[in-house]
Amino acid sequence: KAGVTQTPRYLIKTRGQQVTLSCSPISGHRSVSWYQQTPGQGLQFLFEYFSETQRNKGNFPGRFSGRQFSNSRSEMNVSTLELGDSALYLCASSLFVQGFNYGYTFGSGTRLTVV
């Protein structure tokens, strides 16, 4: 059974640019969440999509956005990159059945470096 796949694994971008990260969830999982991990702030929730709808949103500026496609694959976009956006971006998929969460499975992440 394939796990959560995130691409690319590494990215180097310049301040002011924008970036798109991709996440393919485990087959059958309709929920995809995105987290930012930094040494200082730890793991912070960005947003969650379920059946192509954003269901929850964290406390990040509007430069961070996402979407989910009909096949449950998700992308997140960061516009006007800042040095502080350098982080490991993690995607997690989960299986919800009748409102019950069977746990989150994380991908290996995309390491974004902004220079």
Next chain:
Amino acid sequence: QQQVKQSPQSLIVQKGGISIINCAYENTAFDYFPWYQQFPGKGPALLIAIRPDVSEKKEGRFTISFNKSAKQFSLHIMDSQPGDSATYFCAASWGAQKLVFGQGTRLTINP
């Protein structure tokens, strides 16, 4: 109220010993408490999880103890092995909401 406080930040245990990591929360609406293990260059991997209707859950060498009245839960790793050296995160969530993570504990098992 959204925070989950984790301690200690780092922990060194001898091989064969018991590793104990503690977490505390405030939000009584939390109904799902997982522990994750993360190795360098990898995403967090679910180790074990508990819901507040039980006080303890054991899976192999890993045990979660849950104290609902104290709003605390802990991870015990029995017979700790060098391969257990990793960063451990506790987390909490409610309903279909986001995971709120603790700050992490870097565990080192000395051979």
